[in-house]
Amino acid sequence: MMSAVSKIVFLISMLVIILVALQFGKTNSYLPTVYEHIINNMSSTVLGVHCKDKHHDAGFRRINFQEIYTFNLRPHPIVSVTLWFCRFEWNNDFQHFDIYVQKRDAKICEKECTWFINSSGPCRIRGTSLDCLPWNPKVAIVYEHRQLGPENNTLTM
Numbered sequence: 067m068m069s070a071v072s073k074i075v076f077l078i079s080m081l082v083i084i085l086v087a088l089q090f091g092k093t094n095s096y097l098p099t100v101y102e103h104i105i106n107n108m109s110s111t112v113l114g115v116h117c118k119d120k121h122h123d124a125g126f127r128r129i130n131f132q133e134i135y136t137f138n139l140r141p142h143p144i145v146s147v148t149l150w151f152c153r154f155e156w157n158n159d160f161q162h163f164d165i166y167v168q169k170r171d172a173k174i175c176e177k178e179c180t181w182f183i184n185s186s187g188p189c190r191i192r193g194t195s196l197d198c199l200p201w202n203p204k205v206a207i208v209y210e211h212r213q214l215g216p217e218n219n220t221l222t223m
């Protein structure tokens with residue numbers, strides 16, 4: 067026979083398991099696939115775009131002025147750790163940008179986000195206004211944990 071104490075411990079453990087399961091299901095359903103649209107806003111310029119996260123690669127594409135590069139991602143259901151970043155290259159320049167930072171974007175880009183790429187940086191449409199953010203700093207060390215070449219900032223595939 068179980069003692070009263072172990073019965074209580076058992077019941078509490080079951081309750082915790084049920085709550086965790088419910089919480090998981092709930093947060094999961096809050097976070098559908100997010101579509102990221104990236105539009106080249108530099109006239110007469112071909113823009114190379116390559117987006118990835120630690121484990122996924124959305125591929126490299128060249129887009130002309132006003133063309134769209136779209137990929138989708140799944141935010142982490144429990145902790146806000148999802149991070150997608152892109153490398154942009156045009157003419158003789160290149161920049162990197164964190165296109166989806168779950169902490170920053172979860173609420174703003176619940177289902178999709180549209181970014182216009184200018185040479186000065188990316189701008190996102192937010193309601194009727196523009197959200198213009200700076201490029202990532204061009205510091206090699208920043209990219210190390212993202213599997214980007216530390217020497218020359220190129221993506222190591």
Ligand SMILES: *[C@@H]1O[C@H](CO)[C@@H](O)[C@H](O)[C@H]1NC(C)=O
Pocket residue numbers: 107182183184189196
């Ligand atoms: C796109 O480029 C045009 C021309 O430079 C600029 O006026 C406009 O603000 C840009 N749009 C966005 C969303 O950045």
Ligand SMILES: *[C@@H]1O[C@H](CO)[C@@H](O)[C@H](O)[C@H]1NC(C)=O
Pocket residue numbers: 107184185186187189198
């Ligand atoms: C890009 O974004 C800036 C805001 O940072 C905006 O003022 C500008 O019109 C846009 N276009 C270009 C070509 O920079």
Ligand SMILES: *[C@@H]1O[C@H](CO)[C@@H](O)[C@H](O)[C@H]1NC(C)=O
Pocket residue numbers: 215217218220221222
């Ligand atoms: C730049 O990075 C690429 C990919 O890692 C590598 O193949 C290439 O040798 C590097 N170039 C220089 C100059 O370091």
